Amino acid sequence: MKTALSQFIRGGFAALLLAFIVTTMPAGAQQPSSVNPTAQSVKEDQLLRALKPGDQLTGRISIPDPKAASLIQPGRDWRSFNQETLPKLGTYAVLGMLLLLALFYMLRGKIRIDAGPSGQKILRFNSVERFAHWTTATSFIILAITGANITFGKTLLTPIMGPEAFAAWAQYAKYIHNYVGFAFMVGVLLVFLVWVKDNMPAMADLKWFAAGGGLLSKGHHPPAKRFNGGQKIVFWSVVIGGFLLSLSGWYLVFPYNTTLADVQWQATIHGVAAFVLIALMLAHAYIGSIGMEGAFDAMGSGEVDLNWAKEHHGLWVEEEMKKGTAHMHPAE
Template identity: 50%
Template sequence: MTFLARIRLVLFAVVLLGIAASSGQAMAQKLGPDGAPDPTASVTSERDLLKRFPRVEGRIDIPDSKAAVLIQPAGRSWDYFHEVLLHWGGAIVILGTIALLGLAYLILGRIRIAAGRSGQKVLRFKAFERFSHWLTAVSFVALGLTGLNITFGKIVLLPLIGPDAFSRLSESAKYVHNFTSFAFMAGLALIVLIFLKDNLPERVDLDWLRQGGGFIRGKHAPAGRFNLGEKLVYWLSVAAGVAVSLSGLLLLFPFYGTNIADMQLAQVAHAVVAILFVALILAHIYIGTLGMEGAFEAMGTGQVDLNWAKEHHDLWLARQLANENRPEAPSAAPAE
């Protein structure tokens, strides 16, 4: 009996030592490198948690149930789009457009007025038409710069000016972006109303396309008030303007008839269309300034040189001259 008692005592001691060793190991895992307790040692890792529960919600005391959503799958996809895909895609599109325009300038040079300036001017755009254009153009530039700061500011500006200045700049840019959007939408509406009838398709557009749009030397491309290239820019700008305006309103007034998924889709659409819109307007600015002699004067002063109008918008010029030379109707004879 004494021998059996000793065996039981030894076994009991071994069990106690095993329990103590496992407890010590567990305690060691809960201590940090410096020996202090680690409160997160026994917590499930975020990766394991998200594998089991892709959508994580908390407990809240306010009526807005959306505030309880902490993590959800579409949010991680949106974060990857905003922080990776948009950065690379936006940089490729914008820098690629600038590179192509620079290459076009090196190859084609500036398109000059072939016959030279005549010294005679023709009214192309009235004052209110120019006001509508510049209202849209200036507000677009403000929106474009402040919007690009949202996408590329942390990469480009933050290392240059530091976090404090970047925070102040970004806060101001946010307000400029929000409030300038209304000026842009007003200008867009005016552009649609004023220039819609002159941008409808015509048979002459096919002739303009067959003649290379005036970029092939020795070939004349006939055109009305706007040629096919300008009409394409107009319709693409209107479509992009409507898209960024609608998606921007959803972002400006969040969750009015939308949920979290809708807001994420609106942000993706707004960003993608805005990047493409910037590339389109860069090409438009190039043609209107460096790319073509005499083009900027149309929106700068409203008047263009007669020879420029003959070379680029001959059918429109013919109608303008015909209207100017049209004899006035004779006035009624005075009653006796």
């Protein structure tokens, strides 16, 4: 009993002495004035505040993977880009484009065949061209949905589906995204091969742009060959954007022999290129379907109405007629 009491008194005295020393010490002696990462008392919070964006803190390790030595990775800039800037950019690009299309539809309505259907059909795209188009288009749509899920899914879907269901869907979506990427690469390559010769810039394109593509006024169609200026923009955006997306996507799926900063750059390129192309493709899909009478047939059956072809691609029809390569027949 006596021993316990004396231990208690001694313990209390030691605690009091320690408290006295700490409170009477100068402030600078309690906290290091500059952060020394090797000092044992450095707190994580202090380190985070002292590290500049892009800094990296590494230690020494004895296993072969050098990335494991990284205690604090560079990447807070990237994290804020990925979690704030990219979702904002994606929202503005997609909603902005949908708004523009809705406005365009209200002002211009569906673009009709001015002369009305002719009752004659002309072959516009053969089966190889349509295969190239739909391989690219369907894979792109799947990639856009599963990719947007990475940027927006957690915020938009978790409240509806709940965390478990979202986690399961997100995992499937990621697998689908990684595999369908290969079909997209094949599609873009095919699109490039089948149409590059018809998409070289020409003087006629400048005239087409100067006339606003004839999209804003009825009855006026600037002459165009197989593809007009606007379609050439779509073509080169798909080729260049598709190439950037494929290369950066490959890097992200196979990140071997690379640094973390490289991976962050590739993810940035991937995200920006994806949303820019999605916005452009919304406009393309609109004009190729509900926005213009007779346009979808070109990628549906491959045959378009002759009057449609004359109005939108007059120079191309003339060329085909002259060469004798125009495949025409009466509409059923």
